[in-house]
Amino acid sequence: MSKVTLHVNGAEETVDVSPVTPLLYVLRNDLGLRGPKFGCGLGQCGACTVLIDGVATRSCVTRVTRAQGKIITLEGLAKDGELHPVQQAWIDEQVPQCGFCQNGQIMTAKALLDQNPNPTDAEIREGMSGALCRCMTYYRVQAAIKRVAGSMASGGQAVEQEGVE
């Protein structure tokens, strides 16, 4: 075991774990975060996605000691009690079915829109391709992303680097 300090959702957290522990288990089991989920443990499905310095990262295949940037999880997207525009679009579009994959969908979409605030349909398909959903909510996920991009194009609220100080 060794002491590792993480910067998660704006707070410093120190945990005492084996240095090879995947970040996912530390976030879930030591820090009590419920956004990132275990889906495959192989980096194939996106369930465990978090942002590290703004980059969508698979926490199930990232050693905790390598997670030295600023980590944002699903819980950290809202700001001052206001949901992030991506989360609000997810509600307005009524995207989820069972919802278990939606952490991966939302975090991947957030990173995509940060990089490319007005993606084309093809860029959305490509950019989201690593986020799997077994209820197959893809059509509504894409509609929600277009909703966010559309609100930006029409002068609505910009998608910010929320929580990444």
Add this chain to the structure above:
Amino acid sequence: MTLFSSIPRALKEALESRNGGASRRDFLKTSGLIVVSFGVTASDAGSLVLATGAEGVEQQGTGPYPDPDFRQLDSWIVIHRDNTATFYVGKTDCGQGTGTAFRQMMADELDIGYDSTSVVMGSTDVTPDQGGSGGSDAIQTDGWPMRRVAAEARRILLALAADRFGVAVDLLSVNEAVVSMTSDRSRKVTYAELIGGQRFDVNLRGRTVNETMGVATVKPVDALRIVGQSPMRFDIPPKVDGSLVWAVDVTLPGMVHARNIKPPVAGAKLRTVDESSVENLPGFIQVVRKGNYLAVVCDREEQAITAARRLKTDWEKPEVAPFPTSDKLFSYMRSVAPMSKFEPEAVGDPEAALAEATTVLKADYDVPFQGHTAFGPAHALADPSNGQMTIYSNDMKAYGMRTGIAEFLEMPRDQVRVVWMEGPQAYGRTAADDAGFEAAFLAKEIGRPVRLQWMRDEETAWDTKGTAFTFSLRGGLDSQGQLVALEYNAQAADYNHVGYNEVPTVLISQLMGTRLAKPNNGRAATPSEMYVIPNRREATQVVSLPRVWETPLRTGNLRDPNGPQVTFASESFIDELAAAGNVDPVAFRLGLLTGTTEDDSGFKRARSIAVIRAAADAYGWDSRPSPKTRRTGTVVSGRGIAYAFRSQTVVAEIAEVEVNRDTGHVWVKRLVCAHDCGLVINPEGLRRTIECGMLHSLSRTLHEEVQFDTEKVTSVDWRSHPSLLHSDAPAVIDVVLVNGDPNPGRSDLPPYGAGETVCKPLIAAVANAIFDATGVRLRRIPFRKERVLAELKAAV
């Protein structure tokens, strides 16, 4: 906006009862119901859960956990002091928003605002046993007792108000949980003032839960106000902001983590386990073995994963290979003698009609095993404290799991409860059943709360499978191109189909050597449509693989069991017959349907006609035979239709495809679904259920296939077992809610099961569209690009 209005109450109750505090059961025993005056916010509820793990709050109470009595109104509805209501229903929500629909239906009957209600679902000690989810029956069947008990509660409340005002009930009006004198609206009383925080103490009638009723009758459809609207699903905000506590999130003091070690070869016997290979690993607690069931328990999750990988084991392979390879599955299925044969359904004389037909067509279709393959592997947490057993599970049939686990562990039924919580859904008899039994077994063995989760390869390989099929069809057209005879023959690799939470067939039980006296017969299925064909014969049989126990190819109900497979064959073949007769595929189908409103079959055909026409209209269908005659360029396009009737729900789906002739890649660019399930409770919720149900079948159409060698499943992750991707999603999906009732305005139009029917026609619609685009008929799914390309080349 109150984002989480309905979450805290349910969650608080689960926590209270777990923590040995006042549970719903306790408050129902006492008068006053003070404990249901919750003021908990979502964030409070969240921190409560964290606190249980971090601060060692006590575990579950001392039990027992008897069944809530469905003949008591108090088991279903509680009116709170703040003039809100909580509904308790014995269903679970797989993500289609049935919880929201239950609230709509019950709020309408109770005459209370939707926003003033909440619903608790599927926990065996707090909600009446309605069986959990399955069969798309939540609204069609289980919605009725819910509506009737809510109507009865309204009747009681009106009677109380009449007493209070000293007037007859018919002088009263009720709106949004406030009763007033119709003649003087200033004289009013709220539901809370009448009964808030108190018991109804009203007996209900009914031999079974489905028959539950009081004296009141439900409202006619035209008096419903909330039904037919689309309030947003209450479960979505907490799924989007990370606040929801899922079954995977529950933590308990002293909780440990377990992982299974599965046989490396199906049917292998566990000879020896070398515990010394893991006993020095950090956090190691125990290896648990019984028969061929093997698990390792550690303090931390990642420690259990490591220990399960490192544990040295020695297995003895079975003498007989458990199955043929997946490449040889269909030839195997066609060559072996069936285990079960079912009496064919026949009308007319198909042999004679085929002998006289002008054109006779014959075609075979094949469908491989396809998995449930939950997005999150199977899991459960079991708490054995105080001599009770509580299982936290996302299994959609919480009640069956409770009964099954009690039997499996030889515990009294009322000492076992299952708390249903949200989880990854995979629609049917999934490995969530198996994980619940395993967690409970391990918890009992080691006497501590155990959280068990399967790994990805375990889930993809060992989860129950949707049945593999081979089909042979023959059809005859007369000189006018009319379909005069149809012969359908289906073989299903479904022998020893596993039931839901059935003790002798859950995997742990099989691995421990338990066997049913006789394996389940399994079943095949017949086409589900309303065509009038004068001579017809439908024969079904079930074949067995060499190994029927402890096998990863055990079959279990998968969303609309057998429907997508059967409809792929039957609706592809109808299309082949239409093409052989040079008739437009829509016109050909309409020609087989002559509707009336006079008898039930005619009425079903009339609704079928309306739905097929609605789909064609929405698509802008150009009437012409398939395939297209001119094809140029690398990417060719086409359209195909298929239709199905299930129970009382009618669906017609049209797929528009693009096929790349150089690569074999298929993109379903547009989907249209016309859908008639009678009364629609929540149209926006239904639209999304339809969209996602179609795309689930699209995943089975394009990607999914369980692959295996003669010893084990070899498709074990998302690379070797691909699933639908974002890039596969159609650009456009149009859903038309038809309600094709030939008697519009009927006030008694019932709701029918909506979800699973949409899974049926999609595969055939895509196959028919590919034929339209390319002139090549694909008769074996999935249509992966290599297979499509090979078929395109073979046809040149």
